[in-house]
Amino acid sequence: MLQHILSELTGTGAFRGQMFIDGRWTDGSARDVFEVENPANERIIGTIPQGTAEDAAEALAAARKAQPAWAALPPYERAKFLVALADAVRANDGVLARIVVAEQGKPLNQAMGEIGATETFLRYAAESARRIEGDIFPSDVPNEEVWIRRVPHGVVVGLTAWNFPAALAARKLGPALVAGNTFVLKAHEFTPFSGIALAALAQAVGFPPGVFNVVTGAGRTAGEALVTDPRSDLITMTGSTRAGKEIYRAGADQIKVLRLELGGKAPFIVMEDADIDAAADSAVAARFGNCGQICTCNERMYLHEKIAEEFLDKLVARTQRLRVGDPLSNADIGPKISAPERDKVDAIVRESIAAGAEIRLQGGALRDGHYAKGHWYAPTILKVRDNSVPAMRQEIFGPVIPAMTVGSFEEALALANDSEYGLSAYVYSQNFKRLMRSAEALAFGEIYVNRSSGELVQGFHTGWGQSGLGGEDGKYGLDGYFRKKTMYVNWS
Known part of the structure; x- marks a missing residue:
């Protein structure tokens, strides 16, 4: 499928992209399409469905349904899927890099570097499966201990920027999945095909339906619906400070957990x-x-x-x-x-x-x-x-x-x-x-x-001030994809 995507993007026609929801490729309820342009020559290289609130709801429902079974797998078993996806990324790195070039415009050698980073993010997340730790503290009460467990949030929504369309998706997808969450990606409408290609590889290596979903379209429609829907538990976004503030406001009513990597100077x-x-x-x-x-x-x-x-x-x-x-x-x-x-x-x-x-x-x-x-x-x-x-x-x-x-x-x-x-x-x-x-x-x-x-990848990429909340990478980045549960265990 990847070679087909690339040939369409670089040929004389236009690739017709689709959303990936619950293990299926679909146009959803979208009536309109968004035209994707090659920034080097202004040619329309493809279209994607202008996803609606209904499409966002369907993707979140699929992710919610799949999450308990996914979280029930031992972390090492979840990691095997990420390793298989990383292997597929490596095997298809040239095709993936040319997809990045076609939709984003970075030079090919830099696009190859991005695909290398995409693989690295997935592998590092998989390696973290045996590093998920909790804590046990002594209690003030006889015959009792205090257990702190790290558990998944549930459904994670990833909103990615157009400057690194493949790497940013993997940077969020890997730790979210190894932590036991399921994932809905809203790829930027300027550069949707890298996310679509990643979903095609996930399907090819046997990801369970609903574990990884891709919704396409504009941030003010599909993106906003994903943020405000009560079935999304954690929003992780990379983009402008302006967009981050809008997401902050949109998630306020439901006290959404947010991780925002925003602008820099x-x-x-x-x-x-x-x-x-x-x-x-x-x-x-x-x-x-x-x-x-x-x-x-x-x-x-x-x-x-x-x-x-x-x-x-x-x-x-x-x-x-x-x-x-x-x-x-x-x-x-x-x-x-x-x-x-x-x-x-x-x-x-x-x-x-x-x-x-x-x-x-x-x-x-x-x-x-x-x-x-x-x-x-x-x-x-x-x-x-x-x-x-x-x-x-x-x-x-x-x-x-x-x-x-x-x-x-x-x-x-x-x-x-x-x-x-x-x-x-x-x-x-x-x-x-x-x-x-x-x-x-x-x-x-x-x-x-x-x-x-x-x-x-083992560091911690985090911003202060108007540059965001939370962060990505390393053990501190992984920790953000968990929430904590405290248990007071008494055996008197």
């Missing part, structure tokens, strides 16, 4: 004692991967005055070597996901220039010649005078780096914390005291010290 601090070449390489990698469409991207730079000009020269030189073009070629940067997203980036740059930003590398929107079709934006580097310009305040989510000069490490820390976001931060310095100071002072859930971006 990562500061990148380079001190005068840093390895300048290593920092420049890292700054490029941490900004321009996936066309800058990563929540942990290098979004703003604070450069010590003693090395600022040298660093900017190296940064510009490295960035100029990047190639913008066809994601299936050897390009480094593909298109933005959509025209409105490209135009949003362009507006931030224009507003920043109007506010006094100096252009150090002229990029901008590309609309002519080879770039007449698609949503292209060339790398842009700005030097700004203070922290107030739009490029230093708003999440850019595109291939633009704003940088400013600072006179001290303490000034850099203060400016880094001057943001409503608190997801990721970067620090380059060889001074151990500064590194320990950054660990204490930076108000971010994730800090990269003398390295580029890329969290590890």
